[in-house]
Structures are given as structure tokens and as C-alpha cells.
Amino acid sequence: MAICQVVVSCAQSIRNEKYIGGNWIDFSVDAPPxxxxxxxxxxxxxxxxxxxxPTSKKIAFSTYFLKTDTLSLYRYTIILDHAPIKLNQSFEGLNVYEDKFNPQLNNVNLGxxxxxxxxxxxxxxxxxxxxKVFKSIYFAKSIQPAKINSITKGVVFDDGGIGTTADxxxxxxxxxxxxxxxLNIVIDKSDIDFLYCVMIKDQTSGKIIFSSTSWNYDNSHYDDVSxxxxxxxxxxxxxxxxSGDYEVIIEPFIQGGTSKAAIEKFITKHKISINFEEEKFFSTKQLITSGLLFALIAGAITGGLAVYIKNQQIKKKVAAEAKQKEIAQLQLNSVRSQLNPHFLFNALAGIQNLMNKNEIDNANRYLSKFARLTRNVLDSKELISLIEEKTLLDDYLQMEQLRFGFRYKINASADLDTENIEIPAxxxxxxxxxxxxxxxxxxxxxxxxxxxxxxxVSNLVLKITDNGSGFDTTQTYDGLGLALSKNRISxxxxxxxDTxxxxxxxxxxxxxxxTITLSQWL
Incomplete structure (x- = not known):
């Protein structure tokens, strides 16, 4: 069997000042080096x-810890083809052997x-x-070339809004x-999207003018079929x-001894022709001036210029406000992208807690609620109805009720149209x-x-109360949730x-x- 050693966290070893146990994995496979x-x-x-x-049929793993590490403080999960076979397991109780090459280390067999x-x-x-999760992927399939689904364009519309267009x-x-x-290069989804690097080559000069592995996932490119x-x-x-001819090149970013010839069969190449729309040379100022000269009304020229300058000032103000709104929206998306994993990790901790207490039925019910809740959390809709927010909160509180046994209630005023009034998700x-x-x-x-x-009156007032022991509202705490939520409201x-x-x-x-008051919202 070929023995291969992989360090999951880059540039960390036993000699580093900061050592995180379990981040060093050995694996052996029945394939040649x-x-x-x-x-x-x-x-x-x-x-x-x-x-x-690609040619391996069997694989075995072991991982290493300092002898001073406490194994009960570490967890591991093993997933095979999207199905967990070991979920959030402790290293405590596994077979431990002293490393024969380094007496400071213990070897733990993962099977x-x-x-x-x-x-x-x-x-x-x-x-x-x-x-801080360390992830190691072992891909024993043949890599397929990426398939370009479409090429779309990100545009700014006349009203200042942003969106995508495609043919x-x-x-x-x-x-x-x-x-x-x-310009957006869209590919079909696969298990290894992150592996691919997109490059743009100028056909005239032969130079690569763009290279990126930053893949985006949002509702601007949602596939109804899948x-x-x-x-x-x-x-x-x-x-x-x-304007000219360019080539889109998408190739998997694989190192570790692969030759250029070996990589070639995995590469997708697609030629495109870029053309720029001709600039419009006739401005509003010129059209107004020509009309005034034609009518020989000299006095109206000054008035026309004043109107034009005023319009330009208004356009600049509207453009600046649209730009500020666009920046704020991007920052909002960033804050929400931080809140999502914060929620997911807390929920996973809840599942772990129930499993550790051997409450299997409650853990299964928790997982059922968690599945539907996760789909809603990862949905990138900006606004949702009050009834959708109520359903999300109901799922979450029922889920946590399995762990802590508290009581809760969610009420909406009868004069609120909960199906049509929307709030930020x-x-x-x-x-x-x-x-x-x-x-x-x-x-x-x-x-x-x-x-x-x-x-x-015209305000929407949202309240959350609890009978806990309270906290000092003047202090700053380490938790992310409250700080991110305050930043999001800002x-x-x-x-x-206006609201x-x-x-x-x-x-x-x-x-x-x-209390969160949405002023003039109704």
C-alpha cells in the first residue's frame, strides 16, 4: 500500500508554537504512489x-496528538458520499499507540x-x-471537466438597481x-466546485489576464431543475x-506530482468574442441647446442650461445614494453570511448535547426541525413575510425546547396582515x-x-422577552450573535x-x- 502523510492545517507541525491536536492525518491506500x-x-x-x-479501493486513517492533549476535547466526523458514518464523535475511547518516531506524540487509529x-x-x-473545522477530502473518483452552464452579465439598471442578464x-x-x-462564468454544480480555477486568456497576446477560484452561490443564479x-x-x-477574441479556461487545481499532460484531460476551454457597445455621443445638454437654437429663443438657452445642471446634480445625488445603498447591501450580505454559520454551529452543538445524553428520540426530532430550519436559514431572500418569520422562530424554539424544556409563545396582533407584511429575513x-x-x-x-x-399606528413593533437572570447592557460581550445583529440593524x-x-x-x-421598532413600516 502507498503511505501518504497529509497535514490538514497548512504550515503547522509539532515544532510550531501553536499546536492543535488531531490536525495531522496519515492515510494509506492500495494504489501506487x-x-x-x-x-x-x-x-x-x-x-x-x-x-x-482515483484508483484507490481501500483507505485507512490515523491521526496524531501531543501526549499532553486531552482527547475528550476533540471531535471528528467521517462522511462517505454525503452520508455520515461517524457523526461528531469524541476521540476518547479509541485505540491509542505511542508514535515510534516521536515520543511526544500518540497515534489514534480512525479505521x-x-x-x-x-x-x-x-x-x-x-x-x-x-x-475552526479542519477538513480533509479523499476523492476516489475520476475528475470530470467542468461544464459551463451559462455566461451572464451583472448590470446596473436605469433605476439604480443591480441584477443579471443572460442570453x-x-x-x-x-x-x-x-x-x-x-461577466459571470456559471458552471453546473458538482461535489468539487472549489477545485476549479477560472482563467481568461487574451487570444491576441496569448497572456492570462484573469485567474480566480472565488466561486459564488446566491439566488442570482438559481437552477429550478436541480x-x-x-x-x-x-x-x-x-x-x-x-474588443476581441478571448478564451475561458477552467481547470482543476491539482498538485502533488500531476503532469501538465495528466491535467489536460480535465480542462474545459471555451472561446468567446467580446464586443463593447458604442458610446452615445448626444447628451441631454446638446439636444436641449440644438432645440433652443432652432427656435431662435436666446433667453431660453440660459433656462435650459439651468435645468440641465439641476438634473445633473439630481442624477449625481441619486447615483451616490444608490451606490451607498449597494455598499450597505453588500455589507448586510456579509453580516448575514457570518450569522448563518454562527447559528449552524450552535445547532450542531445542540444535536451533540442530546446525543451525549443518549436522548436519541429527541435528537431525531431535533434533526427533523433542524433540516427545515437550515433550508430557510440558507435561503438568501432579503425579505420574508411575518408568517414565514413566525414559522422559522417556531421551528427553532421547538427544536431548543427538546433540550431545555422551557415554555414559549408567539403572538401577532389581529390587525396585522402577517401573510403580506414583510421584514428582513x-x-x-x-x-x-x-x-x-x-x-x-x-x-x-x-x-x-x-x-x-x-x-x-404606522409602526411595526417586534418584542422578545424572557424571564432569565438578565445581563449588563452597558458591557461588551465576546459572543458574535448580538454584536452582528446590532451591526445588521445599523x-x-x-x-x-425613510423607515x-x-x-x-x-x-x-x-x-x-x-424591542425592535420598524418606523413607518405599515
Missing amino acids: TEVFDHNVFPNQPNVMFNYI AYNIANKILTILLYKTSQPD PDNIKDILLSNDTRT DDYLPYVSIDKGIFKK MLLQPFVENAVKHGIAEKGKDGEIAVSFEKQ LLNTVYK PFILNIQSDTNGTMI
């Missing part, structure tokens, strides 16, 4: 290692597995750092208009300096999660949480200037009440 391409890392996937072993034509993934983390029947002749901002988001790389229009969930974790988790069945949606006020969001937090030893 020439068919093992290990230690592939990617800038778009931190703490991820990809190992290409052997059949991997022919499969994908096996190992996840490792320390319980004190659950958001599904034409992915060769690309017209870049004055409104075009980006019911999933298609990966795409966004290319700034500015890299194309002139997941506006309340982080605050409700904070009430559970830091408010009533320790109170058990005596804990109470109340959520209400109320109408006050950004929402940049986007919705400001007002956050008020009151807390004492009898509990906490959080």
Missing part, C-alpha cells in the same frame, strides 16, 4: 485539504474504509473552537454595454481592455437564540420566552432611510426585553 495526489490546498477554502486518489468510486471527508475540531442560446458572442459591470444554486465566478468588465432569530442560550437555558421548565408582533438603517429601525434592550435580574 504515482496515483496519489495529496496536499492540495486552495485560497477559497481555508483549512481544507484535497487528496486525489479503514472501502472508498472505490466514492468521496470520503474527515472533519476535525476542538470543542473550545467549534468554528441562454448565446455563450460565445458577448456584448458589454455601458450598463454592464461584470433546486440548487449554481456556482459562478464574477469577472470585472475592466479586465477586457478592448432572520431579523429576530439571533435575538431569540440569545434569549435561549443566555437567558433561560439554566431555568429548565421554569423558563419562559414570549415573542410578539404588534401594530402601533446597516438596515442605511438601506431603509428607520430602532433597537431597544432592557435587562435586569427579572429578565430581558428586546
Whole structure:
């Protein structure tokens, strides 16, 4: 068997000052060394290692810890073809051997597995750092060339909005208009999207003018057939300096001994022709001036110029506000992208807690709620109805109720049209999660949480109360959830200037009440 050693976290070893146990994995496969391409890392996937072993049928693993490490503080998950076969397991109780080459290390056996034509993934983390997950992928399939699904354009519309346009029947002749901002290369989704690198080659000079592995996933490229988001790389229009012929090259980023000839069969090449829309030379000022000269009304020329200058000032102001709104929206997306993994890791900790207490039925019910909740959390809709927000909160609170046994209620005023009134997605969930974790988790069945949606004249008032022990609202805490939520409300006020969001937090030893007022929202 060929023996291959993979370090999951780049540039870490026993000699480093900062050592994280379990991040050093040995694996052995029944394939010659020439068919093992290990230690592939990617800038778009931190703490991820990809190992290409196309002819392997069996694989065995072991990992290493310092003898001073406490094995009960570490967890591992093994996934085979998307199905977990070891889920959030502790290293405690596994077979441990002293490393014969380094007396400071212990070797822990993780078992052997059949991997022919499969994908096996190992996840490792320390319980004190659950958001720092080391991931190692073992790919025992033949890599397929990426398939280009479409080529779309990111544009700015006349009203200042942004979006995408595409001609599904034409992915060769690309017209870049004055409104075009980006060119998007969209591929069919696969298990290894992150492996591919997109390059643009200028056919005239033969030079590579663009290279990226930054794949995006959002609802701008949603596929109804697969019911999933298609990966795409966004290319700034500015890299194309002139009209002409270019080539899109998509190749897997594999190292570890692969030759250029071996990689060639995995490469996708697609030629495109870029053309720029001709600039419009007749401005509003010139048309107005020509009309005034034709009518020989000299006095109206001054008036026309004044109107033009005023319009230009208004356009600049509108453009600046649209740009500011666009920046705030991007920042909002960034904040939400941080809230999503924060929620998911907390939920996984809940599943782990139930499994550790051997409450299998509750863990299964928790997982059922978690599946539907995860789909809603990962949905990138900006606004959702009050009834959808209520359903999301209901799922989450029922899920946590299995762990802590508290009571809760969610009420909406009868004069609210909950199916048609919309609010920013997941506006309340982080605050409700904070009430559970830091408010009533320790109170058990005596804990109470109340959520209400109320109408006050033209304002929409959202309240969350709990009977926990409260906290000092003047202090800054280490947790991400509350800080990110406050930052998100600040950004929402940049986007919705005419309907400001007002956050008020009151807390004492009898509990906490959080009020979010959406001014002039109704």
C-alpha cells in the first residue's frame, strides 16, 4: 500500500508554537504512489485539504496528538458520499499507540474504509473552537471537466438597481454595454466546485489576464431543475481592455506530482468574442441647446442650461445614494453570511448535547426541525413575510425546547396582515437564540420566552422577552450573535432611510426585553 502523510492545517507541525491536536492525518491506500495526489490546498477554502486518489479501493486513517492533549476535547466526523458514518464523535475511547518516531506524540487509529468510486471527508475540531473545522477530502473518483452552464452579465439598471442578464442560446458572442459591470462564468454544480480555477486568456497576446477560484452561490443564479444554486465566478468588465477574441479556461487545481499532460484531460476551454457597445455621443445638454437654437429663443438657452445642471446634480445625488445603498447591501450580505454559520454551529452543538445524553428520540426530532430550519436559514431572500418569520422562530424554539424544556409563545396582533407584511429575513432569530442560550437555558421548565408582533399606528413593533437572570447592557460581550445583529440593524438603517429601525434592550435580574421598532413600516 502507498503511505501518504497529509497535514490538514497548512504550515503547522509539532515544532510550531501553536499546536492543535488531531490536525495531522496519515492515510494509506492500495494504489501506487504515482496515483496519489495529496496536499492540495486552495485560497477559497481555508483549512481544507484535497487528496486525489482515483484508483484507490481501500483507505485507512490515523491521526496524531501531543501526549499532553486531552482527547475528550476533540471531535471528528467521517462522511462517505454525503452520508455520515461517524457523526461528531469524541476521540476518547479509541485505540491509542505511542508514535515510534516521536515520543511526544500518540497515534489514534480512525479505521479503514472501502472508498472505490466514492468521496470520503474527515472533519476535525476542538470543542473550545467549534468554528475552526479542519477538513480533509479523499476523492476516489475520476475528475470530470467542468461544464459551463451559462455566461451572464451583472448590470446596473436605469433605476439604480443591480441584477443579471443572460442570453441562454448565446455563450460565445458577448456584448458589454455601458450598463454592464461584470461577466459571470456559471458552471453546473458538482461535489468539487472549489477545485476549479477560472482563467481568461487574451487570444491576441496569448497572456492570462484573469485567474480566480472565488466561486459564488446566491439566488442570482438559481437552477429550478436541480433546486440548487449554481456556482459562478464574477469577472470585472475592466479586465477586457478592448474588443476581441478571448478564451475561458477552467481547470482543476491539482498538485502533488500531476503532469501538465495528466491535467489536460480535465480542462474545459471555451472561446468567446467580446464586443463593447458604442458610446452615445448626444447628451441631454446638446439636444436641449440644438432645440433652443432652432427656435431662435436666446433667453431660453440660459433656462435650459439651468435645468440641465439641476438634473445633473439630481442624477449625481441619486447615483451616490444608490451606490451607498449597494455598499450597505453588500455589507448586510456579509453580516448575514457570518450569522448563518454562527447559528449552524450552535445547532450542531445542540444535536451533540442530546446525543451525549443518549436522548436519541429527541435528537431525531431535533434533526427533523433542524433540516427545515437550515433550508430557510440558507435561503438568501432579503425579505420574508411575518408568517414565514413566525414559522422559522417556531421551528427553532421547538427544536431548543427538546433540550431545555422551557415554555414559549408567539403572538401577532389581529390587525396585522402577517401573510403580506414583510421584514428582513432572520431579523429576530439571533435575538431569540440569545434569549435561549443566555437567558433561560439554566431555568429548565421554569423558563419562559414570549415573542410578539404588534401594530402601533404606522409602526411595526417586534418584542422578545424572557424571564432569565438578565445581563449588563452597558458591557461588551465576546459572543458574535448580538454584536452582528446590532451591526445588521445599523446597516438596515442605511438601506431603509425613510423607515428607520430602532433597537431597544432592557435587562435586569427579572429578565430581558428586546424591542425592535420598524418606523413607518405599515
